[in-house]
Amino acid sequence: MEEVENAYEWIEKKLVSEPQVMGWQSAFINGLLEADVAPYNGFTYNHINGTKVGGTIFDVGGHRHSAADLLEYANPDMIVVYVNATVHKILFTTEGVQRPKAHGVIYKDGDGVYHKAELAENVMNEVILSAGALGSPQLLMLSGVGPRAHLECHGVNHVVLDHPMVGKGMGDNPMNSVIIPSPLPVELVPPSIVGITEFGSFIEGSSLDVLRQTPSTKSIAHFVQFMNLRLSGMSNSALILQKVDGPVSRGYLELQNTNPDDNPSVTFNYYQEPEDLKKCVKGLDTIIKVLNSKAYSKYKYPDSTPLELLSLMLSLPINLRPRYETAVSNMTQFCIDTVRTIYHYHGGCQVGRVVDKNYKVFGIDSLRVIDGSTFLKSPGTNPQSTVMMLGRYMGQKIIQERVSFVGNHDDDSINRNEANIYLLSSK
Structure with missing residues (x-):
């Protein structure tokens, strides 16, 4: 755990800042506390019950930071990055070896x-697959590693290894949200305030220019007329969402064809398990309590009721699911009808199923998967720091393995000057 903490701190040093809490955010914090999402834990990276201020990747000057900033740690003489390069297939040796x-x-x-990049002859060299929860299982399958029957059915003729768990255990944190038009300016900030409930929902909020971020404005214009608001008032809105932490509902990923440029087919089975659905209902009840709180009242039009705000969400084209009239007064149905992704995909190459505790693919040599596809669950807040932490943690571990290996071997099988790692990033 000490190495895990060190890896997080290595990330935070370059990317993370403490956000400035302003007007709307203060009202949201106090609204959460009135809704019994307590205690107030202040600024912290820890996931503990209550309301907190989390880290942000926007610095005090408003500049956004990303994983690219971590390249500042790198020695430019020791790293080569190919841009606009899409990996189509992993190459395997199957003859004259005990396993691929x-x-x-x-x-x-x-x-x-097309190009071929091959490892130098060195027993320590390996390929690391880091194409994400959608890309990594897809690329394994396209390379002949996956459920044999499925691969052969979709045109993968050379099956390297029948690996039935590749693509299984796909998960995503389901999200449901409410848009709240505001009579006061809502500062343009990314989500940094979060209410972590005891029942497993995370409540987050941010500003939202509805007219800019919604594909259709017809239903919004109707809602504006219904609320007797000016169009400009509607564009000054907040969005409060609930997100189920560690959903137990699971799905699967499959190939659609053998073209690596095409997306795979993914089924997440949102709210398939009643436990997840109950958390959503409780999360939405908490959001309504926030909207009805005294602290939040000045950021909501006096005549806008929760019922009307829920009706707005049901009128927006946020997904392709059918809408049921009962959803406006039935929170269970509302959860089902308005669920959408928050892009926290995980699974498909899970630890203990596809990779071992060192992230090496079962049954294959010189291949690891190190990304969110290995997660058994995704954090309640944005998982990007956890993904980057895993990269740093495993990078350190691989270096330690190599030092130990070299110390225990002194023969011609090791070319210390050509110990390479090929890192396959997302498309």
Whole structure:
């Protein structure tokens, strides 16, 4: 755990800042506390019950930071990054070895030209797959590692390893939200305030320019007329959402074809398990309590009731599911009708199923998967720091393994000057 903490701090040093809490955010904090999402834990990275201020990737100057900033740690003489390069296939040696061994990749550059990149002859060299929860299981399957029957059915003729758990255990934190038009300005800030409930829902909020971020404005215009508000007032809105932490509902990922440029088919089975649905209902009840709180009242039009705000959400094209009239007064149905992704995909190459505790793919040599596809669950807040922490943690661990290996071997099988890692990033 000490190494995990060190890895988080390594990330936070470059990317994370303490946000400035302003008007709307203060009202949201106090509204959560009135809704019994307590205690107030102030600024903290820890996930503990109550209301807190989390870290932000926007610094005091408003500049956004990302994983690219971590390249500042790198020695430019020791790293090469290919941009506009899409990996199409992992290459395996299957003859003369006890089990398949990864030895390189085939990728296509920005001009459509194909290239082969192969590992130098060194027992320590390996390929690391980091294409994400959607890309990593898809790329394994396209390379012949996955459920045999499914691969053969979709045109993958050379099955390297029948691996039935590839693509299984797909999860995503389901999200339901409420848009609240405000008579006062709502500061343009990303979510940094979070209420962590005892029942497993995370309540977050941020500003939202509805007219800019919604694909259709017809239903919004109707709602504006219904609320007797000016169009400009509608664009000054907040969004409060509930997100189920660690959903137990699970799905699967499958190939649609053998084209790596096409998306795979993914089924998350949102709210398939009653436990997740109950958390959503409680989360929405908490949001309504926030809206009815004294602290939040000045950021809500006096005549806008929770019922009207829920009706707005049901009128918006936020997903392709059918709408039921009962959903406006039935929170269970509302959860089902208005669920959408918050882009926290995980699973597909899970630890204990597809990879071992060192993230090495079961049954294959010289291949690891290190990304969110290995997660058994995703954090209640944004998982990006956890993904980056895993990269740092495993990078350190791999270095330690190599030092130990070199110390215990002194033969010609090790070329210390050509110990390479190929990192396959997302498309």
